Amino acid sequence: MDPSRKFDRVADVAIDDGRIVEIAPRIAQKGRREVDARGLAVLPGFIDMHVHLREPGREDAETIETGTAAAARGGFTAVACMPNTQPVNDSEAVTTYILKRAREVSKIAVYPIGAITRGSRGETLAEIGEMVRAGIVAISDDGHPVSDGQVMRRALEYSRLFNLPVIDHCEDEALAAGGVVHEGYWSTKLGLRGISPAAEEVQVARDAILARQTGARIHIAHLSTRKSLETVTRARREGGVNLTCEVTPHHLLLTDERVAAYDTHAKMNPPLRGRDDVDALVEGIASGAVDVIATDHAPHTLGDKMLEFDRAPFGVVGLETAVSLVCDRFVRPGVIGLGRLAELFSLNPARILNLERGTLTPGAWADITVLDLGRQTEVRAATFASRGRNTPFEGWSLCGGPAMTVVRGKVVWSA
Amino acid sequence: MASLSQKDLLSIEQLSVDDIGLVLDTAEALREVSARAVKKVPALRGKTVINLFFEPSTRTRSSFELAEKRLSADILNFSASSSSVTKGETLLDTARNLEAMAPDIIVIRHASAGAPHLLGTECRSSVVNAGDGMHEHPTQALLDALTVRSMKGRLEGLKLAIIGDISHSRVARSDTLLFHKMGAEVWVCGPPTLIPADFHLLGARVTGFMEEAIEGADVVMMLRLQNERQNEAFIPSTREYFNLYGLSRERMRGARKNAIVMHPGPMNRGVEIESEVADADYSVILDQVANGVATRMAVLYLLSGNSGLKPGRESR
Amino acid sequence: MRKIKGKSLMTAAEIDLVLTRMAAEIVEKLGPEEAFAVIGIRRRGVPLARRLCRRIEAAVKRPVPLGILDITLYRDDLTAIGNRPMLRETLIDFDIDNRSLVLVDDVLYTGRTIRSALDGLVDLGRPRRVQLAVLVDRGHRELPIQADYVGKTVQTEEDETVEVRLEEEDGEERVVLLGKTQPAAGTRKARGAKSPGRGGGA
Ligand SMILES: [Zn+2]
Ligand SMILES: [Zn+2]
Numbered sequence: 007m008d009p010s011r012k013f014d015r016v017a018d019v020a021i022d023d024g025r026i027v028e029i030a031p032r033i034a035q036k037g038r039r040e041v042d043a044r045g046l047a048v049l050p051g052f053i054d055m056h057v058h059l060r061e062p063g064r065e066d067a068e069t070i071e072t073g074t075a076a077a078a079r080g081g082f083t084a085v086a087c088m089p090n091t092q093p094v095n096d097s098e099a100v101t102t103y104i105l106k107r108a109r110e111v112s113k114i115a116v117y118p119i120g121a122i123t124r125g126s127r128g129e130t131l132a133e134i135g136e137m138v139r140a141g142i143v144a145i146s147d148d149g150h151p152v153s154d155g156q157v158m159r160r161a162l163e164y165s166r167l168f169n170l171p172v173i174d175h176c177e178d179e180a181l182a183a184g185g186v187v188h189e190g191y192w193s194t195k196l197g198l199r200g201i202s203p204a205a206e207e208v209q210v211a212r213d214a215i216l217a218r219q220t221g222a223r224i225h226i227a228h229l230s231t232r233k234s235l236e237t238v239t240r241a242r243r244e245g246g247v248n249l250t251c252e253v254t255p256h257h258l259l260l261t262d263e264r265v266a267a268y269d270t271h272a273k274m275n276p277p278l279r280g281r282d283d284v285d286a287l288v289e290g291i292a293s294g295a296v297d298v299i300a301t302d303h304a305p306h307t308l309g310d311k312m313l314e315f316d317r318a319p320f321g322v323v324g325l326e327t328a329v330s331l332v333c334d335r336f337v338r339p340g341v342i343g344l345g346r347l348a349e350l351f352s353l354n355p356a357r358i359l360n361l362e363r364g365t366l367t368p369g370a371w372a373d374i375t376v377l378d379l380g381r382q383t384e385v386r387a388a389t390f391a392s393r394g395r396n397t398p399f400e401g402w403s404l405c406g407g408p409a410m411t412v413v414r415g416k417v418v419w420s421a
Numbered sequence: 422m423a424s425l426s427q428k429d430l431l432s433i434e435q436l437s438v439d440d441i442g443l444v445l446d447t448a449e450a451l452r453e454v455s456a457r458a459v460k461k462v463p464a465l466r467g468k469t470v471i472n473l474f475f476e477p478s479t480r481t482r483s484s485f486e487l488a489e490k491r492l493s494a495d496i497l498n499f500s501a502s503s504s505s506v507t508k509g510e511t512l513l514d515t516a517r518n519l520e521a522m523a524p525d526i527i528v529i530r531h532a533s534a535g536a537p538h539l540l541g542t543e544c545r546s547s548v549v550n551a552g553d554g555m556h557e558h559p560t561q562a563l564l565d566a567l568t569v570r571s572m573k574g575r576l577e578g579l580k581l582a583i584i585g586d587i588s589h590s591r592v593a594r595s596d597t598l599l600f601h602k603m604g605a606e607v608w609v610c611g612p613p614t615l616i617p618a619d620f621h622l623l624g625a626r627v628t629g630f631m632e633e634a635i636e637g638a639d640v641v642m643m644l645r646l647q648n649e650r651q652n653e654a655f656i657p658s659t660r661e662y663f664n665l666y667g668l669s670r671e672r673m674r675g676a677r678k679n680a681i682v683m684h685p686g687p688m689n690r691g692v693e694i695e696s697e698v699a700d701a702d703y704s705v706i707l708d709q710v711a712n713g714v715a716t717r718m719a720v721l722y723l724l725s726g727n728s729g730l731k732p733g734r735e736s737r
Numbered sequence: 738m739r740k741i742k743g744k745s746l747m748t749a750a751e752i753d754l755v756l757t758r759m760a761a762e763i764v765e766k767l768g769p770e771e772a773f774a775v776i777g778i779r780r781r782g783v784p785l786a787r788r789l790c791r792r793i794e795a796a797v798k799r800p801v802p803l804g805i806l807d808i809t810l811y812r813d814d815l816t817a818i819g820n821r822p823m824l825r826e827t828l829i830d831f832d833i834d835n836r837s838l839v840l841v842d843d844v845l846y847t848g849r850t851i852r853s854a855l856d857g858l859v860d861l862g863r864p865r866r867v868q869l870a871v872l873v874d875r876g877h878r879e880l881p882i883q884a885d886y887v888g889k890t891v892q893t894e895e896d897e898t899v900e901v902r903l904e905e906e907d908g909e910e911r912v913v914l915l916g917k918t919q920p921a922a923g924t925r926k927a928r929g930a931k932s933p934g935r936g937g938g939a
Contacts (some may be wrong), residue, residue, distance in 0.1 A: 197556030268535030
């Protein structure tokens, strides 16, 4: 199946030298190695456009090697990694380092995202042009918002020069007020500081206005509320903006009730929201209002996570559970079809990041994700390839998920 | 035979109506001990209790210590300043080190909500929450209930008005949960900036107007207003706060005829409560202190057989 | 009210008769003293103490103070893990210093309840002397303790249970001996090991 050209039928895919050469009902083997994918779904390679690989700096939590191995196990043929490493990827040198390490240890494609501002401090612009030359595919200060509207405006104006998407972690820090969970019944009951949904919504609205004014491309990271999605949808309906957004599997599947036992594996930013927000996001992936599902894979060591709830870091891992979760909870029950799944995980991330991926057209790189909708798995953090074990889905039984990951014609992982 | 159903006392939330009744009955039986010449019974002889206080609190801590001494427990005191917590040791490191001393009960006060849960999950000892962040302060609510029950003979059907900074108050949460569970009508009142989201779902009626809260109340409970709230833009000034939410003799006239006034302390005279009200004969603030010791003795006694039971992890 | 089977040791009439005799013995020994008091050990010692007290007052023609002692806090099995015994209030609203006291309980068995009661009394003050009155002495002592006034002495096996049923507590009036296979009634469940409050009185 290839939604990029509305192709959906049973066929053979022939690959030579890492590229797709032909897709047809019956292709002669001609010395190629044959992989039997009968009964499975063959889709353009999945791309996770929001991961934290922690290298350089926090190799105890994750490395490019372990993070990309986890991605391959999760069905991803490419990832885009956020710049909040130590040091922050705000220079050509760090970008180059990441790409070099990726060439050495990764079996999948790694696309670095550069910082918007120096040190992601939100004050002065990073050397974006040099990072573009080194190979970044987007800019973001993820982990922090760009609070200063003027700095954001300058960054947007500047990014147009390179047709570079700006990925914003939307959070008005004054409104978030040091919160650690969604503000509502559970924050009140548990006595934890709440993060008002307005903290995100205010900045999404600001970004929508700036996107229109500057004509730049903005992608909203980990959008989590109904109102945020309505703002994006309304701006797009009015036209003249280049605004896209992503949601995470955890925001699609869990509500803030999940923090009831002070489980820090359910602490992330933005926080898990209420039922109404979750429903809106699910409608969004079905209707097309949401462009991308990305994991915001954020590994932490157990030592860092086993703290008092308000002291533990934000973030959960997601690379090894995302596709299975979405297959089990949304594809199998018919909330979304395989075509839509490929758009969310492949076509749209490729389009937003200007990658020549997300398609199975002859001539394209043979990056392929093969799904088995009947495959039974159970989430067990202990078996993860990732160093991060901080999943909120431990013990979930899932049906459907990746069966094989092919990058440039090579099988890099199979179940 | 009598026991609390869980290994730990972490919250009022986890207690059943029967559990609460049991604690109150036991506390009532234990009040007699504090009236004796020799205020000591051997019920916890040979048991070790660790007081782990990460937040300064003279009142709660001395109340627990006195309760432990009256039950003849061996006591170890740790406070944040003297322990290694300040040197970057995590709560779990601390807990594991303490666990090596094989305590039967750990009493913990911590600025982070949920810290006692973390300890309870990881330790064999029974854990008593002596106040965690803005979450709960279960022994305070139990002693408040004991005080009200002694004065009024019952909890059911009473109107309780809790007034002040509801947002930052663990006492307000625990008292609301407890009195609601026991069939009282709970009202909370404070400036809208200091009432947390969805508080009514805990079982309280919410109002911003003090007259409405106090109208016909049997019990008026005042909460302390921290001075910082002014700088954090929650309220314009403590003066305006007193005008709107301070308890004066004038305002008390709206309450039921023999209504009582409570305060978990320490009081801010002139900010949330007029001195004359604090010292009036309908003020039971000192009874609360006395009942605090009996209540904590009851909790310690009832939990003293529970350590080593399977850690009572709440639904995960 | 659940009727329990078992060998009858005393009928209501016999209990009444025995209490009258015990009261007379107490009056004979302590009657001349100015200050003495009766203290019932919870639970079944309390109604017995109350009945004794009434008879004694009638004989000495002056009020005799009655106290109630809850020995739970003094039990020697509290270090064990498990449920805590239900705690009730000790109600002794007179000064026990320099007073002669008669402790009253239903069954004397291992002696552990009485030891706990003595500990409890010592914490309350310094009595001149303490005497012990029990309705039934069933033997099998584990401590060097004996009663000054005994209603009835019975030979029992260790695994048997003596049940004192009183109108005030149980709605019937008699004393029965339960064999090892027969379940004890109410809260006084025999559960193997002998300890205060278990195994039919201590
Ligand atoms: Zn983010
Ligand atoms: Zn992120």
